[in-house]
Structure formats: C-alpha cells, structure tokens
Amino acid sequence: MSASVQLPPLPLLLITTIITALFSSTTAAAAAPTRYHPFKKIYAFGDSFTDTGNTRPPSGGGFFGHVSSPPYGSTYFHRPTNRYSDGRLVIEARNNGGGANFAVGGATAIKHAFFVKNNLTLDNTPVSIQTQLQWFDESLRSQGCDGNTSTAATAACAAAVEDALFWVGEIGVNDYAYTLGSEVSGKTIRRLSIATVTNFLEGLLKRGAKKMVVQGLPPAGCLTLAMYLSPTVNNQAQVHNSVYRSKLNGLRARYPKASIVYLDYWSAYRAVVRSPGKYRMKEKFKACCGSGDPPYNFNVFATCGSPGASAAAAACPDPSRYVNWDGVHLTEGMYRVLADLFVNGSFSTPRFATLLA
Numbered sequence: 001m002s003a004s005v006q007l008p009p010l011p012l013l014l015i016t017t018i019i020t021a022l023f024s025s026t027t028a029a030a031a032a033p034t035r036y037h038p039f040k041k042i043y044a045f046g047d048s049f050t051d052t053g054n055t056r057p058p059s060g061g062g063f064f065g066h067v068s069s070p071p072y073g074s075t076y077f078h079r080p081t082n083r084y085s086d087g088r089l090v091i092e093a094r095n096n097g098g099g100a101n102f103a104v105g106g107a108t109a110i111k112h113a114f115f116v117k118n119n120l121t122l123d124n125t126p127v128s129i130q131t132q133l134q135w136f137d138e139s140l141r142s143q144g145c146d147g148n149t150s151t152a153a154t155a156a157c158a159a160a161v162e163d164a165l166f167w168v169g170e171i172g173v174n175d176y177a178y179t180l181g182s183e184v185s186g187k188t189i190r191r192l193s194i195a196t197v198t199n200f201l202e203g204l205l206k207r208g209a210k211k212m213v214v215q216g217l218p219p220a221g222c223l224t225l226a227m228y229l230s231p232t233v234n235n236q237a238q239v240h241n242s243v244y245r246s247k248l249n250g251l252r253a254r255y256p257k258a259s260i261v262y263l264d265y266w267s268a269y270r271a272v273v274r275s276p277g278k279y280r281m282k283e284k285f286k287a288c289c290g291s292g293d294p295p296y297n298f299n300v301f302a303t304c305g306s307p308g309a310s311a312a313a314a315a316c317p318d319p320s321r322y323v324n325w326d327g328v329h330l331t332e333g334m335y336r337v338l339a340d341l342f343v344n345g346s347f348s349t350p351r352f353a354t355l356l357a
Contacts, residue, residue, distance in 0.1 A: 039165040039211070041099030043139075044091055045132045045200075046169025046215070048084040048105030048329060052092065055082045055105040066305035067105070071289055071315040075332050080305075086288070086319045087332030090339045091167050099164060100139055102132040109172045109193035109200075118184055129171050129200045140207070161208035165355065168204075170215045170265060171197060176236060177220075186236050190243065198247045205255045211355045214248060215263045216241040219270055224287045224296045224327040241266055245349075259355050261348050268338050268347040272323060279337045281323055288322035288331055289315040298327040 044050055055067055066072070072080040076087035083089065084105055091101075104127045108115070112126040141147075144156030172193045179189055204212065217237040220226050245262060252260055273284045289304035290297035297316075304315070304326035316322055320333035330338075341347045 039098075040163040042091070042165045042167055043099045043136060044101040044103050044167040044169065045129060045136075046103035046167075046171050047107040047174055048103075049215075049218075050089060050091060050101070050103035050167070050169030051082075051084065051105045051107075052089060052101050052103070053082040054101065054103065055084075066303055069305040072305055072326075074315065075319055084329040085325050085332055085335065086315070088335065089332075090335045090342070091169070100136075102135045103169055104132070106174060107132065107171065108175045108178070109196045110175050110189070111196070114192065115178060118179075118182065120178055120182060120184070129197055133200055133203055136204075136207075157208060161210070164209070164211070166204050166209045166212040168197075168201065168212065168214045170217055172217055172240060173220055173237075190236075190240050194240065194244055194247060197244070198251070201248075201251055201260075202254075205251065205258055210258050212258060212260045213263060213352075213355070214260060216244060216265045218265045219273075222269060222273055222285070224285060224290075224298045224324045225300070227285060228296060228298050228300065228327070238266060259350075259357070261350060261352055261355055263342045264347040264349065265338070268341040268345070271341065271347070272334070272337055276323070280321065281334070281337070282321035283316075284323045286322070287324045287327045288319045289326050296327070300327075303327060 044052075048055070067082055067084055068080050070080060071086065073083060074086050077083075107127045107129065109129050111128045111130060140157065140160050143160045144153060145160050146153055146156075172189075175189050175193045176186060179186075201212070201214065217240050220237045221235075241264075248260055248262055252258070272279050272281060276282065276284045285296060287297045287304070291299035291302035293299040293302075319325065319331045322331050323334045325331045325334075343352045
C-alpha cells in the first residue's frame with residue numbers, strides 16, 4: 001500500500017527482470033517443495049506487494065524515503081533495495097533478461113486523474129495499472145513487436161509472449177486506502193477498479209498472453225495499519241474479490257486457450273493468521289519493524305525506517321516469525337509461506353500446476 005515516489009525512467013524498469021519465484025516451502029507439515037522452471041520469461045504488474053525495486057525516492061528521501069533506509073532489505077540483501085520488506089517477495093527478481101517487472105509501490109487500479117478530480121491528489125503516486133500496460137507496450141516495441149503485420153514483427157510479438165508467465169499482483173488496495181474518509185464510496189472504488197483491471201487483463205490477453213496469474217486482495221483488516229486506523233475494511237476486500245473472480249470467469253470464457261489462475265490471497269493470509277504455529281509464525285498482527293508503540297509496534301507518524309522510529313525498536317530479532325514487516329507489508333518469511341500455499345497448496349483456482357500443461 002505504500003506510495004511510490006519519483007519513478008525511474010523506463011529503461012531502469014525494464015532491467016528489473018524476473019525469472020524466479022519464491023516457491024520454497026516453509027510450512028512444518030509441507031512436503032519437499034516442488035520447483036517450477038517452465039517459463040522463459042515473467043512479466044509482473046502490481047503495487048508494492050510486487051515491486052522489487054522500482055520505487056526511487058528523490059534525493060532527501062521524501063515522505064516515503066524510508067523504503068531506501070535500513071532495516072529494509074536486512075534479511076536477504078543486507079541492505080535496502082527499495083523493496084517494501086526485509087527481503088524477497090512472493091515473486092522475486094534477478095537481472096537475467098527473462099521478462100520485466102513493471103510493478104510500482106503506491107500504484108492504483110484507477111487512473112490518477114480520478115483522484116485528482118476528487119481532490120485526492122497523490123502527486124507521489126501517479127502510476128496506475130494502465131500506466132504499466134503502456135510500459136509493457138514499450139517493452140514489446142523494444143523487442144521488435146511494433147504493431148505492423150510484417151513477418152519479422154509478427155515473429156517478434158510471438159517470441160515476446162511465448163512461454164511467458166504474466167503475473168498480475170494484488171492491485172486495488174491503494175485505491176480504497178486513498179479514499180478513506182472521503183466522500184468517494186467503497187462501492188464506487190470497487191466498480192471502477194475492477195472494471196479497469198478487467199480491461200487491463202483483457203489487454204494482456206489480446207496481446208497474446210496465454211498463462212496468467214492474478215492475485216486477489218489480501219484481508220486488509222488484518223494488516224497492522226488497518227487495525228491501527230480502521231479495522232472494519234475486511235468485508236470490503238472480500239466483496240471486491242468475489243466480484244473480481246466473476247469477471248475472471250468471463251475472461252476465461254472469452255479466451256478459452258488462455259490459462260488464468262486466481263491466487264486467493266484473502267484465504268491464504270487468513271489461514272496463516274488462524275493457525276500461525278502451523279506455519280512457524282509467532283506474531284500475526286504486531287509489526288516486526290516499527291516505533292515500539294503498543295500494542296502493534298506501530299505508529300503512523302514513526303514508521304519503519306523513518307527518522308521518527310526508535311532505533312532500539314526498529315526491527316525485531318527474527319522477522320521470519322512475524323507475518324507483518326512494517327505495518328502494511330509482509331516479511332520475507334510470510335511471503336515464502338504464501339508462495340508455498342499458492343503454488344503447492346489449495347489456494348489457487350485452478351491449481352497452479354495447470355500453467356505447466
């Protein structure tokens with residue numbers, strides 16, 4: 001949910017490439033993890049839950065400069081990498097030329113102009129999912145897929161999407177968050193955001209996507225920030241996901257040759273919260289990194305990595321035992337658990353293995 005600041009130019013986005021996912025099991029009862037390497041490339045879209053470093057705070061840090069400060073990145077990278085976590089995400093990146101990650105922290109489903117029109121100006125977060133589609137089109141053109149019907153261009157377009165996985169991370173939480181306390185209703189946000197994302201998905205399918213992963217919204221009311229501010233938002237996310245899934249069924253009917261797998265973020269997250277010990281988790285609501293304020297180690301005015309956060313309380317000793325990293329985003333440990341539940345468990349519809357057919 002974090003807002004993004006000062007986007008890098010497109011070439012920097014394109015070199016943030018993705019070829020692997022964190023599919024290793026971390027549950028005590030799970031069998032040995034299944035490792036999948038079926039895709040030549042992965043194209044990823046979304047917000048801070050999928051952003052592997054595209055957020056670029058300006059010099060001086062800005063309001064969201066904390067993502068570039070310790071202890072972000074401390075678990076795996078041992079330095080801040082502009083990821084909104086202590087380490088890697090559900091989908092993780094290496095710069096090996098296999099696709100591109102277009103996700104940016106703070107991105108919305110609805111176009112930025114909507115928020116401006118409703119006096120909810122978010123100059124730090126002008127990126128929507130449609131912006132990311134434009135970046136993807138620029139990526140296609142850079143690969144020779146320029147829209148003409150020549151043999152070379154047709155071949156380039158086929159090569160760009162052949163054996164590619166399109167990973168559409170959670171998108172829409174920011175839309176709801178940015179309008180909290182405003183006159184814009186949750187029903188309006190649900191209608192506009194789902195319509196926009198559905199059009200985005202169809203745009204990818206029209207461009208040749210054949211294998212697609214789509215994440216639903218998490219139970220936002222279980223996030224530390226929501227419990228601190230507004231613990232009544234879970235029903236909103238649940239209704240959103242129900243409508244979203246019905247739209248996906250429509251896309252499956254119109255594009256029967258494509259495999260569209262829905263990842264049930266809501267249910268997977270709640271499974272961990274309900275039985276944290278089963279997944280080797282200790283703290284299900286308290287933030288690992290925060291201000292030290294009880295009961296959640298969270299204060300919206302002294303967030304993780306910010307100057308206002310106490311150095312002594314900046315990060316917990318063992319993030320892998322915490323669900324929540326900074327009050328909004330998750331720890332690498334939690335992302336590992338979710339990845340296993342999505343890929344090896346029963347929280348995907350249809351099962352993730354259908355993408356390998």
